[in-house]
Amino acid sequence: MRFGLIVPEAFVRGIRDLGYRSNGDAISELIDNAVQAYADRVDVLFGFEGGTSLKKPAQLAVVDNGHGMEPDMIRMAVMWGGTHRENDRGGLGRYGYGLPCASVSLGRRFTVYSAVEGGRLFAVTVDLDRLASGDYTDPTGEIVVPVAEPATLPPFVADAIAAAYPAGWRSGTVILIEKLDRLEWTTAQGLRENLCRQFGVTYHKLRGDAAIYVDGQFVEPIDPLFLTPGFRFFDLDADRAVPLDPIRLEARNPEDRTYMGAVTLRYAWLPPSFGSVDKARDAVGVNANDRFAVMKDYHGLIFSRNGRLIDVQTRTPWTSFINNDRYIKVEVEFSATLDEAFGVTTSKQQVTVSPFAWDLLLQAGLPKAIEQLRMKVKEAKLERRARALSPSPGERRLSERAMSAPTGLASGQGQLDLRPPRYRTVLEHVPDEPFFKVDRSGDLRTLRLNTAHRFFSDIYDAPAATPELRAALEVMLFAFGDAVLCDEPRSAHGTEGGLAPWSQRLNQALEMLAAHLLSGEEEDVGAGAWDNAR
Incomplete structure (x- = not known):
């Protein structure tokens, strides 16, 4: 044998x-x-x-x-x-x-x-x-x-x-x-x-x-970060990848500080419509353009060795990449002298990053950069969502029509107010501010909804939210604003005196909202231009 x-x-x-x-x-x-x-x-x-x-x-x-x-x-x-x-x-x-x-x-x-x-x-x-x-x-x-x-x-x-x-x-x-x-x-x-x-x-x-x-x-070159002019998909349409400043760092032996090799970090974030054909909708099914396959296949930390891409990983010691992170791009390029630090396999199609290399990337600010990229994408998505939730030019929101109708409320002289105030809703992104504000300029009441607050994403624009529910929430907040901004003398009963006119105003506005919904039963009020992003 x-x-x-x-x-x-x-x-x-x-x-x-x-x-x-x-x-x-x-x-x-x-x-x-x-x-x-x-x-x-x-x-x-x-x-x-x-x-x-x-x-x-x-x-x-x-x-x-x-x-x-x-x-x-x-x-x-x-x-x-x-x-x-x-x-x-x-x-x-x-x-x-x-x-x-x-x-x-x-x-x-x-x-x-x-x-x-x-x-x-x-x-x-x-x-x-x-x-x-x-x-x-x-x-x-x-x-x-x-x-x-x-x-x-x-x-x-x-x-x-x-x-x-x-x-x-x-x-x-x-x-x-x-x-x-x-x-x-x-x-x-x-x-x-x-x-x-x-x-x-x-x-x-x-x-x-x-x-x-x-x-x-x-074979046309394709930059997976979509940052290189002249490369395939760079100018597929008007959308462009947005870079952060690249970082180059040197790896040195922790014992004797001798030079081991170089690492370069490249960053980019992509607009939320980057992978879409119809820019008003997400890149799903037939609405995904030719960029989307690259975004999906190279989703995570992209590792390149001597200029040749070898691996993509979705897990780091600090965070894991989820589907929404397809719109952030990070490339880690290292020299082959760092093969042991990055655990390059025989087939050059996988890395196993060592604690030494992860620490090197941590010191270079990689976790903070990933969070910054995520925030950029989140803000861009909220901005696109705000545009999608806004009515088309010349149209008014359902809540604005309901609030602007004559209410029948008695004025200080005991007579009906036949010239009701005007109402409008504005979506704005103001981190660390209240979830809404109502202000007044002349006869105009403006409801400002803060898209940076979780009220917007978890309630107002939650997956189960409908246009009718959003209109009802707007009416409720408009009514509260009317109660707070009202010039009429406050009741001697304190808080109850402030809540009473709000409650009455909200009740009457909801009645008007129901009347508008009843009159519009033959049209699809849930599929208006402001809801295209669903």
Whole structure:
């Protein structure tokens, strides 16, 4: 019996089942290798050979024009841990696991083709089915990687290279993945669109290093904070992301204060209509625009390593991101020299932030910045809600009409007041002030509702509140204001004397409100222009 460190067949099966979060994360490993090989163009190609329906690829290839590999290096590249960049902190790769792990996570067979400038094309193929049947096992029982042999590219790859490089493809590498059994998307269109969006975000800071194409479509860079002019979705419509000042800090060893690496924090908050088509409504269902998918997928703390996005996390030691926090954006970019502090995994798709790194972010003011961003979004939502609750130009609120009608109250001379005062409601945001005020200017009474007070969000504009309930609350507060502002002499009975006219005024105003509701039964008073945000 052999007691090697691993059982090869079980190891490969386990690597497949470890998996990546998505097809895009797996392919990103191959793009990383291309960028690190100094490629300035990377193509992700779909192959449909063998009579396969054009709806779903049968083959997938990643092509670059980097420096290429010699035959022995190709052989090493298909090995787990086979790299000349072991523990390299200057680029995107580090461990040498990316190429084989990513390839087998998509299909059961992969081939690495490569050529250096002026050299021939060689290739090595790894087929998991052949591995399981013992085809790669030598007489001593060792599983041996096949020798690199001269090769010819598949026609769909050769055609794509000829079109992309009319002057000739001088060097580079092709990773061909076949026996695809783990594609998430059932159509080439769905796969192309989602890969373009994911790669656009993942590599948006590296756009100057390499142009990326998916099935012939150029991948436009997408800043997940939507702050970069010229990038995709920045100017989708008139809404713009609002930045806070970025912060750059240095990480130093707490024992000897030696420099460990740099961290940059970027912040932005998004207007509440940022993800909507119809700006008066929330980004729900068909009303979500193309930005919303990015907002949803990159929801939380965004972590980037050497300019390449690797993870998004919704939990911190101080707070957790909820759905409403899609409208705040925070990016933590760190250098690869801080990999241990941020717990970067082998596949570069996850971080496990250490207490040291969390403390570094705390000292940089990250918790306060998150709360500031939340407050900005809350204020913007309240402002939008106030606009939605306001009547259209030329219209009056139901409560204003009810209060302005003749009341039949006796004046000081015992006669009816035939010229009732005018009423209006104003929504304003004044933190730490009372939930309402009523003031008077001539014959105009103004009810000022404070949107910063919980009365507004929990009662007046609660989820169960209807336009009728809001009108009734306005009438009640108007009546109270009338009692307080009344010029008539107060009764000698103190508080009761002040409450009596308010109670009477409220009763009569509610009667008028009921009369207005009865006369308007044929129209939908609950769906007025001031309630569009529901």
